[in-house]
Amino acid sequence: MPAPSKRDKQSARTHELNKPVRTRLRNISKSFYKAIEAGDTERATELRNDAQQAYDKAASKGIIHPNKASRKTSRLDKALAGKGSDA
Secondary structure, rough: OOOOOHHHHHHHHHHHHHHHHHHHHHHHHHHHHHHHOOOHHHHHHHHHHHHHHHHHHHHOOOOHHHHHHHHHHHHHHHHOOOOOOOO
């Protein structure tokens, strides 16, 4: 088996650096939807603001695609407004 190339090493390192960011995004979203289900709109609003910041930051750093950040934020807004349960 050949030695890993520089690109392979960079890819592995980047993956390890990005993993906690992606995990945090998922956890914020899950907490948000749990707050919505519980009817805690104050907490949900707070989590929505945190989530938007986190998604925008991840998109600006290239961790996720900017369109994905926009889509996720939009769905959080829609869920908070109580107009959709498809998110």
